[in-house]
Every structure is written in structure tokens, then in C-alpha cells.
Amino acid sequence: MGYNFKYVLVFISLMCVWCGRLRFSLASTDSSDGGLVRFNLRKRNLDRHSLSAARIKKASNAGDLGSDVNTDSTPNVVYLKNYLDSQYFGEISIGSPPQYFNVVFDTGSSNLWVPSSKCIFSIPCYFHSKYKSRISSTYTEIGTSCKIPYGHGSIYGFFSQDVVKVGDIIIKDQVFAEITKEGSLALLALHYDGILGLGFKDISIGEVTPVWYNMIDQGYIYQNVFSLWLNKDPVAEIGGEIVFGGINSRHFRGEHTYVPISQKGYWQIDVGDVLLANRSTGLCEGSCAAIVDSGISSIAGPTFINLQTVVTQINHAIGAQGYVSLECKSIIHNYGDKIWDALISGQLNPEILCANIGLCSHDKYQKDNVIETVVHDENLDGSTSKESPFCTFCDMIVFWIQVQLKQSNLKEKILKYVDELCEKLPSPEGQVFVDCNSIAAMPHISFTIGNRSFPLFPQQYVLRVEEGSSSVCYGGFVALDVPPPQGPLWVLGDIFLGKYHTVFDFGNQSIGFAEAA
16 A cells, blocks of 8 residues: 555654554464464563463354463463663564564554665664575565655565564465665664564555464464553563463453454554543544554554644643644634634534634635545645645634533633643654653543543553653653544554553454453
8 A cells, every 4th residue: 555654653653762662572382272372572581491381261262252261371482672661572583594583563564574685775774684585495586666654754675475483383475575775764773673563464565465364374373363461560570472362361350342343454443532530532422543553652643633632632631741833822812702702602613613713714614515535635626725724723722612611611711721732732753741740640541442441540651761860751642643544543552552451353353452460
């Protein structure tokens, strides 16, 4: 496909200290476990002989995870390397004899890629392991070129085929990308070499069959689920676990809440209202799309039109620094009373209201009503004409006031609150600082999934980085634009996955969440 928003997230993560991506270490298949493959995340080196057996729940049939049977299994573990608690990666091998690479195991993409020995004009390639096809006896040439877009550049390469070993699973005839150009110097900061995608084939660049699919097709996986547990205890010996083909019952409490995949491609679900300390943000009452993504540390909220309002409200609630918009503040000062009067009189449509006071064109409103699928800054004849920033901010301000009116707040209080929101807009760089001394006073933030509330507390969505005798704290919410038709989307990264044990049920096309233990 021509545009993969996943790599926009990669760039945002690289530009922030909060660039930790979920990394899985690898373990072997035990034939006595009926095809279970268990991967252990490690935060520091261990004596592997000191590991005790884990209790694995093996699905008795693909349609009834609730009747799982417990079996004991001693995994063959390949440990993760951990860089500054922000980059986690595990080792795989490609080729015969094996060539080893550290990769991210990523539910937000579907391709496997590593740097190529033919990458000679790109500086980042010299800091990572490179695949050498000439020394592999099982290599098959394909040669089709590929391009993987990033937010501020792309990586380029071509497809090849070889055997890939993940733990003790040897996947035959796996197509992967050899990267010959890593466009961004930010990739120098990565301590892993490539990415192994665990998403659906629908989003695989070049329509390549993903590694996970080949695991199933080649008979290694008998129950089409994999489950994920992240240990958020920084001093714990085991940093987390992914189980292919089953569920580890020791790592969650209660029952999983399962919700269906709303659109195959990403592990995408519908999310209901987003709550700040039990108060509605107003946006997702009618549901929003979200993907569950083990390849990003933060939670990304869309900036598309009014959706930016939610991340802004979160940043205001947790005291995060944002950027100040003078356009936004000028609308409050010059048009706040007019907007208020129009809302009180019953004009609830932001587009019409903003057009009536002269901040948006009537053409925009008419166009949006004629063809809903047209991208908002594109005319019906294909030409582009962007609305003034005042129009976008007016839409946002109307939405914010509507949310506050539902809470029966007074006019002066509401307008003051909205004026403060104009100072908390999401940073274009994605990086958000918060006051470390205020963490205890920050509100919990909840996502509604399957009619159940899934709260996150400040200790879970704020990252504290110790720098000598001082600390720097970063908020875990960033703004991200995913254009239609894929977006807008929320992205639930490992802040969320660390709190909730997650089952990716490939067979039933659903995802389950339970409180992690």
C-alpha cells in the first residue's frame, strides 16, 4: 500500500525519549505443548536454568477460550536486550548458516525487514547488523523493490526469501525486505536492527505473507491466538511474555473482555468514550477506531479535525506542556460570546456555527455534506484549498464548549477553561513534559472498550527519567494524524498493554483484555 501510518509513529517515537517500543525475546517450541511458542521479555540477564516453569492455558478449541486447560511447560528462552528501559528487542536469525538480528515484534505492522549488506550509502546501516545473501545456502532471489514510508522520510530496499528462525521455529521460504537505504539519521539511535510485524496480511507492503501466517501454515501453531503480558515492575527479573498458541493464566486477573476486530488490517477495535477522572471528553461517545500496537510505547490520539480536542483535554488535565496558539486564543477573546450565544440558542453544528460567524466558508460545510468521503481540504474537482486555521480552531472551541455545557458549568468558567486549552495543544514534535512533583495529583484516564472501563493511572502513563540527581517526566499521550481511509485512529501502545494482559485471537478475529497480574 502507498501509505503506512505505522512508520509515522516510528518517527515520532524516535524523536522522543519515550521511544520505547515493545520488544519480545524468543523461546522454543515444545512439542508436548501442542504448538505453544513462548517468548519471554527480559530486562536484564538471567541464569536461564533458574527460571521456573510457567502455567500455560492452552485453548481447547478456537471458539472457546473460556474452557482452556492448564498444562505445564518449561520454555527455552531467548532473552531480550534492554536499552535504557526504552528499547526492547529480541534475536532472530535469517539464512543458512544463521545470521542474527535484533528485531522488534510489532502488532502494528506486518512485514519483516532487516538492513542489507547492499546498504552502503546510508549511515545508519553501518551501526546495525546486515544480511548477506551471498553466504546463505537457502537464499532465493526475488529482487522486487519496496518502499516503507516514515513520517519524515522512507526506508527503501527489495524483497528476498530465506529461512527465518524464531526461537526453535524454523520458517521456510519467508519473504522479507532487505533495506538498502535508511533515510532518517534518527535511526542511528535505535539499538535494534529491524522489525518483525505481527499484523494482518492486508497491510503487508508488497502483499508479502507475514511470519505469523507462515508459522500457522507450516504447522507450528495449532491454536490461532497469541497473548501478551508486559511486566511494568522495573526491578523484576522477567520483563514480560508473549505466548504463541495459548495464554499464560499466571499473568492476568479475572476474565478477559473480548471485542471483535472492527476492520482487518491492523488489530483494530472500536473504543467508546474516553474519560478524564470519570468525566466524559465527549468525542468517542459514538465510538472511535483504535489499534492495539505493541510497537509504540505511548498512546497516540488523532489530531484530525475535532479529534485533537481529546489529546488537548488530556494534556490540560495532567498539566502537560503543549504549544500556545494565538489564533485559538484570539477566537476565544473576539468570538467567545458569539459562539456561546449561538450554542445556547440551539445551533449545535460546529461547521454551520463557525461559518455563520465568518470563520469558516459555507462552501466547506456544503462540500462536507455532499460527499462525506472527500478529504476535508480537497475540492470536488480535485484541487486543494485549505481552510484558514481560524476555521479549524473554531470547530475545536465549539466542541470544547459543548462538552463543558453538558457538565453545567458557568459561562465565565467555561471560557476561561477553553482559553487554557489553547495553551495545551499537542506538541508537533510529539514530546510532552509534565511536572514530576504533580504525578500523584493527576487524574486517571479511562478508555471504554466492550462496555467496560479500562483505567490508566498517572504512574502508568507518565515516564520518569532519572538524570543524575534530578528527574524529567514525560506524558505518554501524543497527537498523531492518520489520514482517511485508514484514519483517524487511536493507537494503544505499551502504556496500555502494560496494564492489561492482551489476547490476540486470530481465529475468532477478536482481542481480549484483562487486568495484568
